[in-house]
Amino acid sequence: MLARGTDGVLEILSRDGGWAEIAIWNPDGSRAEMSGNGTRIAATWLARESGEDDVQVRVGTREVRARRLGDGQIEQELGQVTVGPQEQVEDVEFTPVSVGNPHAVVVGDPDEITRVGPLLETHQHFPERTNVQVARVDAPGRVIARVWERGVGETRASGTSAVAVAAATHGDGEVVVVFPGGELTVRLEQGRAWLTGPPAVLLD
Numbered sequence: 001m002l003a004r005g006t007d008g009v010l011e012i013l014s015r016d017g018g019w020a021e022i023a024i025w026n027p028d029g030s031r032a033e034m035s036g037n038g039t040r041i042a043a044t045w046l047a048r049e050s051g052e053d054d055v056q057v058r059v060g061t062r063e064v065r066a067r068r069l070g071d072g073q074i075e076q077e078l079g080q081v082t083v084g085p086q087e088q089v090e091d092v093e094f095t096p097v098s099v100g101n102p103h104a105v106v107v108g109d110p111d112e113i114t115r116v117g118p119l120l121e122t123h124q125h126f127p128e129r130t131n132v133q134v135a136r137v138d139a140p141g142r143v144i145a146r147v148w149e150r151g152v153g154e155t156r157a158s159g160t161s162a163v164a165v166a167a168a169t170h171g172d173g174e175v176v177v178v179f180p181g182g183e184l185t186v187r188l189e190q191g192r193a194w195l196t197g198p199p200a201v202l203l204d
Contacts, residue, residue, distance in 0.1 A: 072198070
């Protein structure tokens, strides 16, 4: 178990210039396959350490390319996104999405996350558990969402969740996803995702 009050820990496994391999640990001690916010934080550190604006962060089988923009934000190419057909568990309809890790996107009132999140995360339908988002389309290209992370509980923002929400509600194009912890911008093109946000997630 990790220290309470954290959404996870990034472990640098190896590094060579502007390339690094990391492991991501959840607070319950489980290992995450992927994290958009985690890789963005790692990319920020790597860019500072290497002096390079374009860096690569490897997590498991995924190679995330990231570049530091002029306004201080980080743009990441997260790779392939897969959106499945709508499914239902008990009374909850959701869209399954893979961003290198599993997501179940529910369209509805984001305040339902405290009920829907734990119900779906540990349901037998997901033997490896899943991340859960409840999202409301506020306007074309703008979504309000809350997140229940597998192995974490509710968290204030999530990079891969932003991609999953954008893919489930919009498909191709640019989408701003608004979390309690801040905004992230997703660009989707032909099943691939780019994510742009600040070096650190807003906590207040």
